[in-house]
Amino acid sequence: METKVSGNENRMNFFEWFKHKWTTAPLFSTGIALIIMIILQTLVLGFDYDSFGEWFQAWTNNWINILRNNAGIGIVALGMTFVIMTGGIDLAVGSTLVATGAFTMVLLDTGTRGLLGMVGLSGAPAFIVTILLVLLFGYILGALIGVSITKGNVPPFIATLGAMMIFRSVTQHFMQEQNTTVPMDFLQIASFKIGDYMLMPIIYWIIIAAILYYVSKRMTFGRQIIAVGSNERAARLSGVNVNKIKLRVYGLMGFLVAIAAVIQVSRIGSMDFSNAGRGMEMDAIAAAIVGGTSMAGGRGFILGTVYGMLIIGVMNNLLNLFGVPPFLREAFKGMIVIAAVLLQRKERAS
Amino acid sequence: MNLEMKNIVKSFGSNDVLKSISFALEGGEICALLGENGAGKSTLMNILGGVLQMDSGSIVVDEEKVFFDKPADSQKAGIAFIHQELNLINDLPIYENMFIGREVKTKWGSLDLKQMYQETKEIFNRMNVDLDPNTMVRDLDSSYKQIVEICRAMMTNAAIIIMDEPTTSLTDREIERVFHMMNAMREHNVGIIFISHKLNEVMNICDRFLVLRDGNLVADGKVNDVTTEDLARYMVGHDVRTESLVREREAGEEILRVEGLSSYPHFSDIHFSIKAGEVIGFTGLLGDGRSELFQSIFGAANVSAGRIYLNGKEVKINSTHQAIEAGIAYLPRNRKENAIIKDMDIIENASIATWPKFSRKGIIDKQKHHETFEEHRNLLRLKMGKLTDSITSLSGGNQQKVVLAKWLATSPKLLILDNPTQGVDVGAKEDIYDIILKLADDNIAVVVLSSEAHEIIRVCDRAVVMYHGVIQDEVSGEKMNEHTIMNLATGGQLT
Numbered sequence: 001m002e003t004k005v006s007g008n009e010n011r012m013n014f015f016e017w018f019k020h021k022w023t024t025a026p027l028f029s030t031g032i033a034l035i036i037m038i039i040l041q042t043l044v045l046g047f048d049y050d051s052f053g054e055w056f057q058a059w060t061n062n063w064i065n066i067l068r069n070n071a072g073i074g075i076v077a078l079g080m081t082f083v084i085m086t087g088g089i090d091l092a093v094g095s096t097l098v099a100t101g102a103f104t105m106v107l108l109d110t111g112t113r114g115l116l117g118m119v120g121l122s123g124a125p126a127f128i129v130t131i132l133l134v135l136l137f138g139y140i141l142g143a144l145i146g147v148s149i150t151k152g153n154v155p156p157f158i159a160t161l162g163a164m165m166i167f168r169s170v171t172q173h174f175m176q177e178q179n180t181t182v183p184m185d186f187l188q189i190a191s192f193k194i195g196d197y198m199l200m201p202i203i204y205w206i207i208i209a210a211i212l213y214y215v216s217k218r219m220t221f222g223r224q225i226i227a228v229g230s231n232e233r234a235a236r237l238s239g240v241n242v243n244k245i246k247l248r249v250y251g252l253m254g255f256l257v258a259i260a261a262v263i264q265v266s267r268i269g270s271m272d273f274s275n276a277g278r279g280m281e282m283d284a285i286a287a288a289i290v291g292g293t294s295m296a297g298g299r300g301f302i303l304g305t306v307y308g309m310l311i312i313g314v315m316n317n318l319l320n321l322f323g324v325p326p327f328l329r330e331a332f333k334g335m336i337v338i339a340a341v342l343l344q345r346k347e348r349a350s
Numbered sequence: 351m352n353l354e355m356k357n358i359v360k361s362f363g364s365n366d367v368l369k370s371i372s373f374a375l376e377g378g379e380i381c382a383l384l385g386e387n388g389a390g391k392s393t394l395m396n397i398l399g400g401v402l403q404m405d406s407g408s409i410v411v412d413e414e415k416v417f418f419d420k421p422a423d424s425q426k427a428g429i430a431f432i433h434q435e436l437n438l439i440n441d442l443p444i445y446e447n448m449f450i451g452r453e454v455k456t457k458w459g460s461l462d463l464k465q466m467y468q469e470t471k472e473i474f475n476r477m478n479v480d481l482d483p484n485t486m487v488r489d490l491d492s493s494y495k496q497i498v499e500i501c502r503a504m505m506t507n508a509a510i511i512i513m514d515e516p517t518t519s520l521t522d523r524e525i526e527r528v529f530h531m532m533n534a535m536r537e538h539n540v541g542i543i544f545i546s547h548k549l550n551e552v553m554n555i556c557d558r559f560l561v562l563r564d565g566n567l568v569a570d571g572k573v574n575d576v577t578t579e580d581l582a583r584y585m586v587g588h589d590v591r592t593e594s595l596v597r598e599r600e601a602g603e604e605i606l607r608v609e610g611l612s613s614y615p616h617f618s619d620i621h622f623s624i625k626a627g628e629v630i631g632f633t634g635l636l637g638d639g640r641s642e643l644f645q646s647i648f649g650a651a652n653v654s655a656g657r658i659y660l661n662g663k664e665v666k667i668n669s670t671h672q673a674i675e676a677g678i679a680y681l682p683r684n685r686k687e688n689a690i691i692k693d694m695d696i697i698e699n700a701s702i703a704t705w706p707k708f709s710r711k712g713i714i715d716k717q718k719h720h721e722t723f724e725e726h727r728n729l730l731r732l733k734m735g736k737l738t739d740s741i742t743s744l745s746g747g748n749q750q751k752v753v754l755a756k757w758l759a760t761s762p763k764l765l766i767l768d769n770p771t772q773g774v775d776v777g778a779k780e781d782i783y784d785i786i787l788k789l790a791d792d793n794i795a796v797v798v799l800s801s802e803a804h805e806i807i808r809v810c811d812r813a814v815v816m817y818h819g820v821i822q823d824e825v826s827g828e829k830m831n832e833h834t835i836m837n838l839a840t841g842g843q844l845t
Contacts, residue, residue: 219712220705223694227702230693237650237682237689238702238756239674298693 026292026299029343030307037314044321062317064197070313071201072260073280074306077287078212079256081305082249084288087229087297088156090250092145093257093284094277095167100138100254100261101271102171104130105180113180127186135258141167142254146247164281168273175273182269189266201263208256213302225249230298286333287312290340312336351377351412351428351509351541353398358407360393367393369565370407377509377539380532382552382573384545385562386585386802391545394562395512398543399431400424430503434514436495438487445470445483448502473501477534493524497531510541517551518637529555547635549578549840563587582836586803595783595808602626604662605764605795608647611656616642617819620656626763629786629796631806634816634839640799641683643816644766648680649673661763674703679762681753683769683799689753690741697723697737700755707760722759729788730755731781747778754785765789768799783809803835817841 021028045062049055076093083090107115107130116126141163148159190200216222224245227235236242265271289295290311291304315336319329353375360368368390375381385391396402398409400418409416411427418424424431438447445467446453454462454469470483479497487495496516503511513532517525532542532555546552552559553573561569561584569584607623617639624630632640645651647658649667658665660676667673673680682688691699701708701719708718720737730751734744741749750770757765767786771779786809790796800806806813812826815838822838829844838844 218714218716220709220714221712223698223702223705223714226693227691230691231687233687234682234689234691235702236670237648237680238691239671239706239760240702241669241671298691 027301027304027307030290030292030304030311030340033340033343034307034311034314037311037318041314041318041321044318064199064202066310066313066317067202067205068198070309071205072263073283074205074287074309074313075208075256075260075263076253076280077284077305077309078209078302079253080281080284081288081291081293081300081302082212082216082225083156083253084285084293084295085225085229085297085300086246086249087232088149088246088249089160089285089295090142090145090253091157091160091281092141092163092167093253094280095164095171096138096141096254096257097261097264097277097280098271098273099141099167099171100134100258101265101276102175102273103137104134104262104265105175105182105271106178107133108182108186109180110183111179111181113178122183123185127189130186131189131262134262135255138254138256138258138261139251140254142257143247143251145254146250149250150243150246172273180270182265184269187266187269190263191267201267204259204263208259209302209306216300216302221245221248226298226300228297229300283312283333286337289337292340292344308340351539353429353510353541354410355394355398356408356410358394358397358409359405360390360397360402361405367565368397368404371562371565371567373560373567373570375510375541375543377541378536379558380536380542380544380556382544382546382556382559383562384547384549384552384559384581384585389562389585390565391562392514395431395514395543395545398424398429399512400429401431425506425508428507428509429512430506430508430510431512432496432499432503432514432516434516434518436499438495438498440488441486443484443486444481444490444498447487447498448473448483448505452506469505470501473505477501477504477531479531491524493520493527496520496528500528500531500535504535504538504540508540510543511535512543512545514545515547515636516544517546517548525551547840549581549836550842552581553578561585578840578842579833579837582833582840586832586836595787596629596811597787599627599790599811601628602793605660606647607659607662609657609659611643611646611653611658613642613646613651613653615819616646616651617816620821622814622821622824624764624795624797626793626795627790628812629790629798629810631810631813632797632799632816633801633803633806633813633835634822635801637818638816638839639819640816641768644680644768644797644799645682647673648678648766650680671706674760674762677761677763678766679703679757679760679764680766681757681768681770683772685746685750685753685773690749692740692742694741695738696734696741696744696752699741700752701759703756704759719759723755726755726758729758729785745778747774747781750774750778750782754782758789762794764795764797766797766799769801770798771800771802771805803832803839806835807831815839 042059045059047055049058080090080093106113108126109117116122116129121129145159145163148154149156191198192200216225224235224240227238227240228242228245232242264276287308288300288305289308291301291306291308293300293304312333315332316329319332356372358368358371371394383391383395393402397404400421400423403419409418416427418427421431439450448470449466454465456462467483474481474483479501481494487498490498500511516528520528535542544552544556556573559569559571559573559581560567561581563585568587602625604623604625608620611620612618620643634640642651646653647667649669649672658667665676667676691702697719700723704719704722705714708715723737732751732755733748741752744752770782774782786796786798798806798810807830812824813830813835814824815822815835817839823844825834834844
């Protein structure tokens with residue numbers, strides 16, 4: 001009898017615990033949603049295999065595909081989380097991607113126009129110099145946006161809308177009819193195989209997510225971002241250099257986009273400057289929002305954005321497995337974003 | 351028109367804001383409504399304007415009992431409330447503003463601009479206002495905005511107009527213009543309730559006065575029978591606690607000296623200095639510029655002229671983090687807007703100002719912050735749960751103590767407290783006074799900005815009284831009493 005009563009209590013406690021977590025822990029509902037997606041995806045993949053080993057092989061392959069396909073945008077979404085946490089937005093990430101991507105290719109071009117080739121650099125030293133320069137270029141592009149927002153007082157939406165048009169247009173102009181190719185060895189950066197798997201993009205994503213998670217939790221910069229986004233006046237009156245923080249956040253955004261650009265160039269060896277990165281800003285914002293980041297600023301989670309990116313990635317994969325027509329897929333993404341915000345509303349209301 | 355408010359009672363929770371107020375107002379009368387902050391003036395007027403509902407009592411207009419559930423009811427009864435922050439739309443011309451919410455339409459359903467223009471022109475003629483109805487409201491100065499509001503009220507045939515501190519942001523010439531207008535309305539037999547802190551103006555324009563103190567009507571009479579000193583005494587009352595906490599202290603080295611500091615239009619030509627271990631009060635009424643002055647010293651706002659010396663050396667402080675490094679701390683007024691970061695927990699709110707100082711290579715030293723916070727926690731008598739609880743879980747008084755802890759952690763040499771007891775209960779208030787005196791004993795220079803004169807008198811060694819952005823005078827010792835301070839704060843001189 002006694003055990004039964006206590007078992008009952010335990011069940012009660014579980015529900016209470018669940019309800020408590022649901023209403024107080026910010027990433028709880030997002031985590032549950034992710035688990036449900038994973039279970040669904042596993043079920044849809046089916047168990048129609050000869051052995052467990054074969055099933056596991058297929059499951060792992062599927063997962064590696066999901067992670068690798070979303071690594072670049074996942075990295076961008078991490079920066080977007082910081083941007084949104086300051087109360088801003090960055091619409092220019094797609095255009096920054098092609099600008100930095102184009103820069104990468106111009107530096108490395110195997111033809112006569114390769115800038116590094118001209119000074120006699122090639123092979124690994126050239127790759128390292130390229131990457132450093134491209135990351136610096138990304139940071140500068142982001143910081144330029146940051147300057148117009150802080151010094152020029154241009155609202156982030158407008159500043160980045162303008163930058164979005166400028167960066168892509170200028171890139172396309174300079175890159176038209178240019179036939180640039182990067183050295184095959186450069187592709188190793190993304191395509192280097194560990195065992196039988198191309199894991200490099202995933203590893204980059206994990207490392208960056210881990211660093212930014214630490215920054216957001218423990219470092220002055222990360223905590224000051226929250227202060228700025230939550231109450232800019234109070235932050236300034238507490239000695240936070242609001243402009244410096246914003247400038248660095250947009251710079252970091254550009255830096256991360258440059259990483260995504262290097263990954264993309266080294267995955268396929270080229271970039272379509274008119275279409276690459278189109279809609280990337282919306283996907284990054286969607287991932288951050290599904291992960292619990294508030295558009296009003298002050299509230300955001302690096303880990304949540306990783307969850308959000310995975311939820312969207314798994315969903316795309318599911319739609320693929322289900323054979324949903326391509327044009328309808330965006331609709332599902334839209335529903336997920338709205339549903340996520342509705343769930344989080346409930347969280348805060350109770 | 352004849353207005354009577356009878357036995358009006360209103361409380362918010364356990365706080366009795368109005369304790370049975372009764373008064374009457376005739377048409378053609380300008381009546382001043384006076385009282386310190388929190389005396390209940392706004393509550394009373396909001397009830398009359400239909401913004402708030404009374405708990406009991408009655409309002410009688412022309413012998414007829416009326417009920418105001420919403421502002422529109424009050425307007426229908428002929429009462430117009432001109433709020434301090436004017437309700438005009440900058441991007442529309444005057445004549446369209448005059449008809450917001452009751453636009454004149456043509457038979458086609460479009461706006462009848464011509465008709466609206468004509469009617470505006472007529473009322474301007476009737477009131478002797480020299481304004482082109484086509485002017486954009488954006489281009490008007492504050493006094494003309496007031497006048498447009500008044501005309502709008504006249505247009506709705508308002509018989510009683512409530513004006514909430516209309517002259518605070520106006521220059522002397524602009525004030526003249528508004529007074530001229532008020533006189534014109536008096537001739538049109540309109541009754542005016544004039545809320546103001548400036549007693550000279552009251553003497554100048556009003557016929558009658560009402561004084562509220564702690565929710566009671568303490569005086570009602572003709573302006574001709576009294577002096578500004580009388581009014582100040584009515585406002586302050588005799589029963590304020592004046593038990594002083596000030597004690598003799600050796601003042602140390604000079605910490606801060608300010609010479610000729612100006613920032614148009616907030617303050618101009620400010621001179622003062624403060625020594626270590628001194629508690630100095632800055633007081634005045636709304637629009638005196640004291641907050642702007644100290645925000646400028648703290649680097650949160652610009653100055654147009656003047657010099658600031660810290661420890662005898664001239665400094666240029668352009669940002670708040672520079673100020674903190676220089677040893678200045680500033681606890682702002684309006685805690686919710688200016689100090690509390692609601693997305694952060696208690697310990698983060700208490701440590702944000704020292705993040706750069708207590709960190710290694712950008713990594714926050716949590717241990718060090720905890721230790722510093724614990725150090726001050728006893729002194730502050732802070733009642734709280736866990737360090738990681740949300741800041742909003744605390745009462746106003748304890749929130750303020752957390753903000754204070756933040757500034758103590760910076761080990762300031764100069765601590766500026768702007769309205770430190772705002773929204774703080776009585777017990778916490780006393781705690782904060784104790785802390786102020788303790789800090790002064792520890793040789794910190796403390797500046798207390800407050801609109802409550804008795805607070806200044808209780809804790810400060812001397813008081814600087816500001817009026818419209820200039821230092822009216824400085825008082826200490828015997829002279830530092832509420833009557834003198836109120837007299838100076840309303841533009842009077844030391845006698």
